Amino acid sequence: MDEDTSRTSQESERQTARLWRIWKTVHEMLADRGYEMSDEELNITYDDFRSKYTDSLGGPDRSKMTIAAIPSESMRAKYTPLKKRASDPDPVPDCGQIYVQFCPDTSAVGAKQVRAFNHTVDEGNFHSGIFITQTAISPSAVRLLSSAIGHICEHFQESDLLVNITHHELVPKHVLLSAEEKARLLERYRLKESQLPRIQVSDPVSRYHGLRRGQVVKIIRKSETAGRYASYRWVI
Secondary structure, three states: OOHHHHHHHHHHHHHHHHHHHHHHHHHHHHHHHOEOOOHHHHOOOHHHHHHHHEOOOOOEOHHHOEEEEOEOHHHHHHOOOOOOOOOOOOOOOOOOOEEEEEOOOOOOEOHHHHHHHHHHHHHOOOOEEEEEEOOOEOHHHHHHHHOOOOOEEEEEEHHHHOOOHHHOOOOOEEEEOOHHHHHHHHHHHOOOHHHOOEEOOOOHHHHHHOOOOOOEEEEEEEEOOOEEEEEEEEEO
16 A cells, blocks of 8 residues: 555545544434434444445545434423413424434535525425534525524534533533423513523534523533532523
8 A cells, every 4th residue: 555545544534533423423412302312323333334434435425424313202292382272282392303414515515505405304394404514604505594494404513513512521411491391490480581591592502402592491510519409591
């Protein structure tokens, strides 16, 4: 093997290892949001990842990297709104199957790629979608993605997912409250949701958990005196 070939092989190996870590973070993120994930999906080994998602030259093949997942029963319960009146029919959970796609393009990603992604989400009748790119996307592409009709579509760069931020010791546990739990919390403390401390929907932890405006999240921190204590944030 000559020097150039060896260098190319080493770079392919490095890129594959990097993408394997990102792939694992994405599955952990989906599981933490409440989607059904098998142990095999969550604990995929590097060798298995390389055998499934690389091309003939040993480099990562993002065109093979798509994920579809359905919400668990616990997730469906968290996303079920309250009845406004007792006579109303049972409300439908505001969640459903999610589709995740890794964009293979290495150059600037714009409206063309986002339109194709939105079309896939629409044709597949997915409730939500996550579009993952190697580079930043243009402002027009961001607007196009966020304005998808009938779907919730998000964007992450691969660099955002290289490390699972929720595994850091300084990041407390975040737990989304259901609509019923939120109502009980506000009633117990005789508060309006706007009186709660706030967390931005653009906060990295909010983005990881897929939080939406108007939701309330419980944040559990460790305390040397109390063991653990909880606080609450309103997502804006």
